[in-house]
Amino acid sequence: MPQVLLNWLDFGMTPPAAIEQPRSFSSRFPGFYSPHADTPGHLAITPHSDNGTMIVHGQTGHGVDCWRNQAWKAGSVCAIMQDMGLGMMQGGADAGCPDSVCRW
Numbered sequence: 001m002p003q004v005l006l007n008w009l010d011f012g013m014t015p016p017a018a019i020e021q022p023r024s025f026s027s028r029f030p031g032f033y034s035p036h037a038d039t040p041g042h043l044a045i046t047p048h049s050d051n052g053t054m055i056v057h058g059q060t061g062h063g064v065d066c067w068r069n070q071a072w073k074a075g076s077v078c079a080i081m082q083d084m085g086l087g088m089m090q091g092g093a094d095a096g097c098p099d100s101v102c103r104w
Contacts, residue, residue: 001075008079015079016092022046023075024053039063 007018024045030036042063045054057064080091 001077004075004077004079008081014092015081015090019077019079019092019094022053 001023003021003023004018007013007021008015011018013021022045024043026043030038041061042065043057044065044067047066054064054066076094078091078093080089082089
């Protein structure tokens with residue numbers, strides 16, 4: 001999920017913090033599978049997004065849907081980061097999804 005990677009690399013968040021941030025999805029582009037459906041002006045966001053975001057997009061004519069918490073459609077993200085300087089690893093996974101992070 002690009003939003004998680006941007007939170008991690010550009011904003012310096014740890015993997016767990018980057019994964020827990022709100023996410024959004026625009027389906028303006030044709031889908032991969034036939035019949036390649038698209039829904040112009042439509043935005044789906046996770047429920048822990050700012051309510052102001054939903055209101056502003058709704059007022060500008062966008063259709064806004066709210067995914068239920070930890071919906072698989074928002075992506076099921078797992079990430080591990082190794083800090084070579086500290087000799088430590090950090091990991092995170094979406095809560096409520098059948099994912100986990102472990103080290104052996």
